[in-house]
Each structure stands twice: as structure tokens, then as C-alpha cells.
């Protein structure tokens with residue numbers, strides 16, 4: 001049974017983030033004459049829509065043959081929703097090591113595949129934070145998967161633009177699929193996409209959400225849109241001495257963030273409309289500007305370092321990943337001030353030293369298109385002061 005190490009923050013009483021972690025619907029990004037996303041990427045025959053990426057991953061794992069007695073290979077640096085689908089199917093998960101730049105350790109993958117009775121059916125390879133894995137490594141992992149007859153699932157949950165570039169590769173092969181989480185890139189309320197050879201899809205497409213869910217989503221989009229530009233201010237001071245703690249636990253099944261009832265459900269029509277209509281270039285440009293602003297803000301900081309200091313020309317970053325030397329007190333200071341932060345501090349225990357270290361030391365900070373200049377100024381000042 002997998003063992004997880006989870007940071008329990010309940011006792012900390014952290015305030016809600018003062019700035020949204022994810023983009024909201026922004027009318028200026030919508031082109032009423034049509035968007036700029038290639039139609040085949042959203043409406044093609046080799047595309048299936050789900051409510052979240054994890055349910056697209058569920059369909060991918062199912063197509064790869066994951067079920068009781070079989071194994072998914074996943075990176076040791078992961079969030080629970082990456083592995084939930086395999087566990088929900090009754091499979092187990094083994095973890096391959098990653099290097100400090102989050103590239104996969106091919107030697108570790110090979111070692112896991114060495115036993116004759118490995119039971120491995122599929123491998124997940126993420127493009128973390130919107131950065132495409134190096135082509136040589138992608139080719140190496142793909143070759144290992146093909147040699148062993150296992151499915152390669154390219155996880156583009158953070159990397160819509162990488163999926164846009166590579167989706168055709170998946171569609172052409174029956175042993176290679178891609179998935180993404182549109183709501184992390186577009187200002188939409190939900191979404192998970194799977195690109196795969198149509199032969200792999202079940203005959204019945206995912207069920208459509210009802211009108212009530214569409215109306216609720218529209219209201220949520222409206223209120224997130226209105227709240228998105230609230231001025232960021234420091235949160236009410238709480239007791240700075242409050243601390244969380246790590247818990248070790250064992251479970252067989254998926255986490256509470258995985259709802260089996262949402263498997264095989266289509267995304268909202270509203271989300272697909274937003275995806276079709278969004279003008280991509282200005283959105284990518286704003287993400288890149290914010291990412292560069294983060295790089296400048298933390299350059300020379302003593303207490304932290306950008307994980308990915310070079311922004312390739314074609315990269316649309318999802319978050320700004322930064323390693324911090326002292327999670328205590330820096331993480332607490334930032335969270336108590338209302339800083340929006342993702343951290344994968346609920347993770348299966350593995351022998352990978354990088355994953356063990358990043359669990360508490362790697363912070364994911366927002367750089368999405370919806371952030372205002374004031375919000376960026378507030379966040380970068382807060383972080384650079386905490387890391388000075």
C-alpha cells in the first residue's frame with residue numbers, strides 16, 4: 001500500500017490567498033470573430049473533453065490497460081491527482097526518480113522495467129510548469145516505452161502550448177497519448193482534454209453536464225472575473241507562531257480530490273466556448289512578462305532560487321517555480337501574508353532525494369495572464385523581501 005507524507009496546515013489558520021492562483025475569464029482575451037486555437041485541437045475526432053485533467057488521465061490509464069494487478073510509472077515529484085486515476089482503476093503506482101531540473105531519470109525508468117513480471121502498463125511524463133521536456137529525453141523515454149510495449153502519457157496539465165505543438169504525435173500512435181488541463185491556461189471554469197488515437201476511445205463519449213451546471217459555472221465565471229482585480233493587500237496578522245506538521249499515512253485508493261462520479265463527464269460548454277474564442281498570443285505574452293518579472297525580482301536573493309531560470313522563446317509558463325532554503329519561516333511568512341502558493345506537500349514517499357527535498361522547498365507562484373500590475377508588484381515585493 002503506498003505511503004504518503006502530507007503536510008497538515010489546519011493548525012496554521014492561513015488566510016485565503018489575496019490574489020487568484022488561476023486565471024479567470026477576461027473579456028479582453030476573447031476574440032468574437034473566433035479565437036486562435038487550432039480547431040482540430042478542440043473539436044477534432046481524436047480529442048475527448050472531460051471535467052478535469054485527472055479524468056482525462058483516467059481515460060488514458062484505462063486505454064493503457066491500467067487495472068487491478070497492473071502498475072503505472074509516475075515521477076517521484078508529483079501531486080496526488082496525477083496518480084489518483086490509476087489508483088481509482090485498482091492499479092498501483094511505482095515512482096521513477098527525477099533530476100533537480102525535473103527531467104526524468106531514464107536509468108531509473110529502465111531499472112523499474114527490468115523485472116520480467118513488472119506489471120507496468122503505462123508511464124506518465126509531465127511537462128512541468130509549462131516547460132517542454134528536452135527533446136532528447138522525450139525521445140529516450142518514448143523509445144523505452146515502445147520497447148517494453150507500455151503506453152506513454154504526456155502530461156501537459158501545466159503545458160497547453162506544449163500539447164498544442166505535440167498533440168498530433170499522440171493522435172498518430174496507439175501507444176502514445178497526451179492530456180491537458182485547460183482551466184490552468186484559459187480563463188475557464190473546468191476542463192480536461194485527452195488527445196489520442198480515436199481507436200482508443202470508448203464508443204460512448206463523455207456525458208454532457210446539465211444546464212444547471214452551465215448556469216452555475218457562468219455565475220462563478222462572472223464573480224471570479226469581478227474579483228480578479230481586487231487590490232492585493234497583506235492579510236490580517238495571525239499568530240505567526242502557528243505551525244503545521246507532517247503526517248505519514250497509507251491508503252490504497254485515490255485522494256479526496258478525485259471524484260469517481262466525475263469520470264466520463266464532458267467539460268462545460270462554457271469552457272469549450274472560452275477555449276475556442278481565446279486569443280492566445282496576448283495571453284502568452286502576459287504570462288512571459290510576469291515570469292520575467294519574477295526572475296528579476298528574485299535574482300540575487302539569498303533565500304531562494306528560480307528553478308527554471310531560462311525561459312525558452314516558445315514557452316508559455318504556467319507557474320514560477322522557486323526553491324527556498326528555509327521553508328520555516330519563509331513559507332509561513334508568505335502564507336500568513338496571503339500569498340497565493342501551490343506546494344506539492346502531499347506526496348507518495350519515494351527514494352528520490354529531489355522529490356523528498358522539493359516537497360517542502362519548491363513553491364509554485366502564479367504568473368498567469370489575469371494578474372494586474374499591482375498584484376504582480378505586491379507579490380514580487382513580498383517574496384523578494386522574504387528571501388532577501
Ligand SMILES: Cc1ncc(COP(=O)(O)O)c(C=O)c1O
Pocket residue numbers: 052053054055079081082126155157158180181191192
Ligand atoms: C502535473 C499535473 N498533472 C495532472 C494534474 C491533474 O490535473 P487536473 O487538476 O486538471 O485534474 C495536475 C493537477 O494539478 C498536475 O499538476
